[in-house]
Amino acid sequence: MASSNMPYAVRAYERRRLADALRKMILIRKFEEAAEASYMRGLIHGTMHLSIGQEASAVGSCMSLEERDKITSTHRGHGHCLARGADLGRMFAEFFGKETGYCRGRGGSMHIADVERGNLGANGIVGGGLPIAVGSALSAKRLGTGAVTVCFFGDGANNEGAFHESLNMAAIWKLPVVFVCENNLYGMSMSTDRSTAVGNISERAAAYSMPGATVDGNDFSAVAEAVDAAVARARAGEGPSLVENMTYRLRGHSRSDRNRYRTKQEIDDWAKRDPITRLFGMLVSHGVMAEGDMAELDGDAARKIDDALAFAASSPDPKVEEAAFYVYAGSGAR
Amino acid sequence: MASSNMPYAVRAYERRRLADALRKMILIRKFEEAAEASYMRGLIHGTMHLSIGQEASAVGSCMSLEERDKITSTHRGHGHCLARGADLGRMFAEFFGKETGYCRGRGGSMHIADVERGNLGANGIVGGGLPIAVGSALSAKRLGTGAVTVCFFGDGANNEGAFHESLNMAAIWKLPVVFVCENNLYGMSMSTDRSTAVGNISERAAAYSMPGATVDGNDFSAVAEAVDAAVARARAGEGPSLVENMTYRLRGHSRSDRNRYRTKQEIDDWAKRDPITRLFGMLVSHGVMAEGDMAELDGDAARKIDDALAFAASSPDPKVEEAAFYVYAGSGAR
């Protein structure tokens, strides 16, 4: 029975996929660190929401997704986008407002999308992606594509009316969608204790007669296990589920956050539960990787980031005369 | 232990109050029948939503309310308004669009209100009254008035985002509000089976960590018992509750309803559970009333209705030049 004591991830995935998951998590981390640095250097306009500390949730939740599957993402969406394999260069280019960016410089970080890889887009409206995800699942069911949609949203979003309406419709129509709540304990400054009248957000699943589960969102394997099951259920036509990944954003909400609503102690405690360190440790302890592999992974990621930054920096800005392209179909080259 | 086998209502209220409750339920029924007849005769403009069959819910839910307490009502709100003691004449006058009506002929049935008696108004927007009720409870708490707010809404309204947001805020702030869902099995043509992803709507209370109860909404005593307890809880500062009164509207949704979505059998079955007959029967069997009293009650109600209709019919229309009075404070006499 040794194998059943092994973490789910080690049992469920080939080595290659496990290494790939770790590689992605590292890439997300380095990507965001580089974005942060670019931001500090004034290369990036506007605001930016970093998911540093939440990488296991993004990558773990996408493990069983196939090419045809969709995700909807949030304002804190870089990880989701990279988890689905987005191009780093086009992402940086978007942050730099370049024509080569995913949104041709018109969207920025808050609207990053990668429609070809099934990412229907980050959303600047908290809760805005929830009904859209349900719509995507409705399409899949009607058109018989077999696609599953994973809908990411935050703990703060769970108090929007859109959450309620979306989960209810997904449930009555038994749609193939998985609601993944990334509960990082705060919606901006408001803790879930203060904002949300229930202990675990997953308990709200019962109000829609769907399964709900709360997992350690910094444990890659736990996330993957819960979401894989939910995806399988959706794929089998059994309807939606709600999975709550308990995690933490190690950075402030956005650049202007002074962290007045939480303690340094709390942040430090969570830093100790770093999902990347944990996954790496697990892979080493199960012989999937060796201690020495980390340096190589880091190095690889750093090189990719450098190349991507160079691509973005050297890319052209959109033309001012083309500011109003893409408002309607047929306006703007494609 | 005989008394504990007695229905709650008989134990809890004096004879006078029980008789008064029955009187009100009869008045509501006759009032709506008269409104229906006036409507058929073309005396009433627009649309009208009758609550015939739901009288126990309206009256039972208001039993423990005091003068200072508030209610918010719905498009199907005549019963709520009369349960709080509204003037029949001013109600008919409103339906007839008269200046003496509760809304000076500007609101009609869908906006009937009686602010002096704590009825903050019917609402043409399904779910529109929910946040308003929470606001009213917030005022009571901040201003220390001790007032409780009873918020009526339908089963259909429970799928609006406003429901979710309102219950959540009421719960996190422990506000003195009682959410009374009048579940008459349909939101227009859509049955709760099809619209709502949970068996009993009261189960959704758990998503807000508040007590939830489902009761036979055609049983006056059961309604009063559940809502009285919820009001007491609210009054004691222990926060909100959700009570679901299972009931049935014997008429169509509105005039244009062809009842295609339900069977004659179903309607007939529910007619047999008429809340007025049931309350009367209970009062007789517990010696509160005698069989012969019904005729007198009916006669009384009929006389009051006739007087009210006469008042309304002879009242003046609002002046067309004053159509835009009351848009802002100070425009229009008061």
Next chain:
Amino acid sequence: MSGRSERVRGKLSYAEAIREALDIAMDRDERVVLMGEDIGVYGGAFQVTGDLFGKYGPERVIDTPISELGGAGVAIGAAMTGLRPVFEFQFSDFAALAMEQIVNQAAKLRYMLGGAVSVPVVMRFPAGSGTGAAAQHSQSIEAWLGHVPGLKVVQPSTPEDAKGLLLSAIEDPDPVMIFEHKLLYKTKGHVPRGHYETPIGEAALRRIGHSLTIVATSIMARKSLSAAEELARQGIHADVIDLRSIRPIDRETVLASVRKTGRLMCVYEGVKTLGIGAEISAMVAESDAFDFLEAPIVRLGGAECPIPYNPELEKSVVPQEPDILEAARNLVQGRI
């Protein structure tokens, strides 16, 4: 597409014309689905979808719970991923519940994503006063959506246009909002058979005159036409333009008429301030047609007041035929 099927037949009502458009679209394209409250077995609050439920079943005629924000959002998400949803609001007033999805999502997604996505959704909004349904069921809020780039917004006034504009809307790769005046549903007119498209963005010059230009929308186009007949008997000959589309607006048709007549009156039911007439007036006043203006530009719009319940009051707060007549006479006779 369906070629030579333009034979004229018995009149259809506006509601029937819409139903026919839905039927044709559903028949030719499996991806077209209908969504909305009580559009199934009930047939819609205004009996527009009628028995399409019987014909296409619950998979394609989808009753939604009373969840306007979510429902609209589901339609938008479905439109992004391969379906062609036509979403019915029960009353246009309830658009207020779904503005977030309509404006922040449907209208902007193509742009925010740099053209990477299309949102071919159609939304239908029964609008306007006159039914005694009071302030929360009688509004004319098309100006809100007319102010939003990324949307197209139309207001058919005839059964023929109701069908043709809806068929155009369903084919359109962008979100199209259709405001249908409730009092028009039972009005009848000739409706060509089969599939045809009325182009979005083209006004209809319904009547030719020379004394003044009347630009009107929705039911006001009908009232204006009828007033224009009476005016003609009094020697005043109006160009009557049925705007049909308020985003985009057919600038040229309006300007050409004003250059000819030198007098402009806008008639619309929405609240006067910041209503569609404000835009028409401003569009003309900033154009070369300004030099042709011989009199101030008149706007006849709704009163600055919610819609009252009392029937006389209700009529008094939106333009009626006598108001149009009087305003037109005053304009032509220089009495303003």
Next chain:
Amino acid sequence: MSGRSERVRGKLSYAEAIREALDIAMDRDERVVLMGEDIGVYGGAFQVTGDLFGKYGPERVIDTPISELGGAGVAIGAAMTGLRPVFEFQFSDFAALAMEQIVNQAAKLRYMLGGAVSVPVVMRFPAGSGTGAAAQHSQSIEAWLGHVPGLKVVQPSTPEDAKGLLLSAIEDPDPVMIFEHKLLYKTKGHVPRGHYETPIGEAALRRIGHSLTIVATSIMARKSLSAAEELARQGIHADVIDLRSIRPIDRETVLASVRKTGRLMCVYEGVKTLGIGAEISAMVAESDAFDFLEAPIVRLGGAECPIPYNPELEKSVVPQEPDILEAARNLVQGRI
């Protein structure tokens, strides 16, 4: 009220002026409470409420969950029953989530109930572009609310007005919507001490000229004033009217100016079509001032486009000072 406290002191920022108004109002009236997302310990997304939480505590500075529809509705219900809530939207764009409560409830309740109820709620909306926050966080949607009878809508452009209009709004028995341009929060100006009210419905003639009238709103009033200084150096002298209030509009101040100058230009950040400039233009074109017009009425508004992220694109879609200069010169020199 607070009498002779008009002494001038060091400058305050627009955000500080708002905070001071809130502080004064809360101090004089226990019923005034603040509601909104992250307005407590966080101090507000734009640090407007700042440390009022420290001073008044969680009973009166109430952090709401991310529930705009419900939160606005709670404020409305509270206003109906004795409190005086000031509700902060984190971005004006999120008004789209609460339109139902703002429009169908707050604006209409007094009317629908025949005057039996008041809704003295104030809502504050950080608005406008220029911060790189892209299409869902940069809109100027005041025209939607300006179209709604029952609401009052203001757009202060200076710290002094930001304070005075907010204090008026809190005293007002009707719902008042305040649009605050985000780029103004850090701008400084003289702000009288103590309690004073800037009347809602009065425009401010900020500069006197004779060559043309510029009517501008919000941050465009500042840009227009600055452009007018440059124009003056070029011999073109503009009346610059800061509209301040868009419902009701100060008709007389605008018309009097146009009668004098004969030329009108409207400058606003919202989308041009159906934006506030459409109303100003139409209001003038239908008035007796029409006869004084010597040239078409110019509108400089936002492009027909969501707000883009790229900073150069972002600037290009709303009027900038050089655009105002050029348009004013063309207007005066008859080049349009």
